[in-house]
Structures are given as C-alpha cells and as structure tokens.
Amino acid sequence: MKIQANAVVGLTYELKVSKLEDEIESTPFSVEIRDEEDPFYFLFGQSGLPEKFEELLEGREDSEDFSFTLSVEEAYGEQDDELIITLPKDQFSGDRGFSPEMLEEGNFLPLMDENGYSMQAKVVKNLGEQLILDFNHPLVGFNLHFEGKIIEVREATKEELKHGHVHGEHGAHD
Known part of the structure; x- marks a missing residue:
C-alpha cells in the first residue's frame, strides 16, 4: 500500500x-x-x-x-516574538502540579490550553515573581x-x- x-x-x-x-x-x-x-x-x-x-x-x-x-x-x-510572554510565577504553584525544579531556565513546562489541548512552553527567564515563557515550537x-x-x-x-x-x-x- x-x-x-x-x-x-x-x-x-x-x-x-x-x-x-x-x-x-x-x-x-x-x-x-x-x-x-x-x-x-x-x-x-x-x-x-x-x-x-x-x-x-x-x-x-x-x-x-x-x-x-x-x-x-x-x-x-521563524520565531514569533508575540509568543514570548511574561506570566506571574504563582500560576505555576505546587498545587497546580509544578515543582520549583520545573521552573528552572531552559526547562519545558507541560501545559494545556483553554480547550484542553496539550502544549508546552520553554522557561526563558525566571524573574523571581514572574516567568518569561516561550510558546514557539522548539x-x-x-x-x-x-x-x-x-x-x-x-x-x-x-x-x-x-x-x-x-x-x-x-x-x-x-
């Protein structure tokens, strides 16, 4: 076939x-x-x-x-700069299934969009209270x-x- x-x-x-x-x-x-x-x-x-x-x-x-x-x-x-966003770090708490190690720079976070589809974001920078995440494809x-x-x-x-x-x-x- x-x-x-x-x-x-x-x-x-x-x-x-x-x-x-x-x-x-x-x-x-x-x-x-x-x-x-x-x-x-x-x-x-x-x-x-x-x-x-x-x-x-x-x-x-x-x-x-x-x-x-x-x-x-x-x-x-090509990279879309609009897919690099800053979010409050408290959205990635332990009670939501995130460990501190997961939030280290360079790691990919397993996420879900509003429709329940799997997606991922790379942690570009940990700014303390905020994270810069890159939602572009790796x-x-x-x-x-x-x-x-x-x-x-x-x-x-x-x-x-x-x-x-x-x-x-x-x-x-x-």
Missing part, C-alpha cells in the same frame, strides 16, 4: 537540524532518533506535522528509504533534515479515523 490520506504510517528516522546564519548553514546536528525499538506512527493527513513533511512522504511504500530537508519556512517558521528557526525508512503502511481502522490517531501497539491505548 502507498502512503495516502487516512493511512497509518510507521517510520524510523534520524532528525538533524541546522540554522542559517549570515547566509551560511551550520553543520546539521542530531536531535532525535526513532529506531525499530521506538518507531514513529501517525495517521497520514492528521499528523500535526509540517504539511511539507507529509507531502514528501505521500506515494511512498513500505520498506522504502527516504531523505529530505524541510526549510525553516516549510517546517515551523524547532522554530531550524531547517529539518530527515533520513529514515518506512516500516509500515496500512489502512486506518474506522475507530482510528474517528479518533484522529493511531491505536494499538504503536498508538494510543484506549
């Missing part, structure tokens, strides 16, 4: 990132490896990944190798270099399509 809308896709890959500074691209460095022990499974067309990522996989088949690069614009774009501003292999392509079940995610061994368990 070829990768197409509503197919379940399983991949192994290495993701490297690079940045363009003064018109010179940095040497790509590895930030994530998904191997046979921990493959990445998603519902094609509903992955939440950059559109270009799925575009470059469409039509490929099981056991096929792939290698491509997404530019900053095709991936997560890979914003980077070119993404993917190299990997398609390990499975199958039709999604009606239940997976209804729920919008993969079920079973490599997906949600519900």
Whole structure:
C-alpha cells in the first residue's frame, strides 16, 4: 500500500537540524532518533506535522528509504516574538502540579490550553515573581533534515479515523 490520506504510517528516522546564519548553514546536528525499538506512527493527513513533511512522504511504500530537508519556512517558521510572554510565577504553584525544579531556565513546562489541548512552553527567564515563557515550537528557526525508512503502511481502522490517531501497539491505548 502507498502512503495516502487516512493511512497509518510507521517510520524510523534520524532528525538533524541546522540554522542559517549570515547566509551560511551550520553543520546539521542530531536531535532525535526513532529506531525499530521506538518507531514513529501517525495517521497520514492528521499528523500535526509540517504539511511539507507529509507531502514528501505521500506515494511512498513500505520498506522504502527516504531523505529530505524541510526549510525553516516549510517546517515551523521563524520565531514569533508575540509568543514570548511574561506570566506571574504563582500560576505555576505546587498545587497546580509544578515543582520549583520545573521552573528552572531552559526547562519545558507541560501545559494545556483553554480547550484542553496539550502544549508546552520553554522557561526563558525566571524573574523571581514572574516567568518569561516561550510558546514557539522548539524547532522554530531550524531547517529539518530527515533520513529514515518506512516500516509500515496500512489502512486506518474506522475507530482510528474517528479518533484522529493511531491505536494499538504503536498508538494510543484506549
């Protein structure tokens, strides 16, 4: 089966990132490896990944190798300064599930938006009574270099399509 809308896709890959500074691209460095022990499974067309990522996989088949690069614009774009905000530190208290260690600079806070969707923010600076948080995607501003292999392509079940995610061994368990 070829990768197409509503197919379940399983991949192994290495993701490297690079940045363009003064018109010179940095040497790509590895930030994530998904191997046979921990493959990445998603519902094609509903992955939440950059559109270009799925575009470059469409039509490929099981056991096929792939290698491509997404530019900053095709991936997560440039940093949006409006997504860097200052919030009162008391919103991140122990009774809300936050420990002092979680609020250290450089850490990512697991948060939820008003609709109950998971999101994260990086602690940029702890100002004592306030925190500066960055809600940009962690890979914003980077070119993404993917190299990997398609390990499975199958039709999604009606239940997976209804729920919008993969079920079973490599997906949600519900």
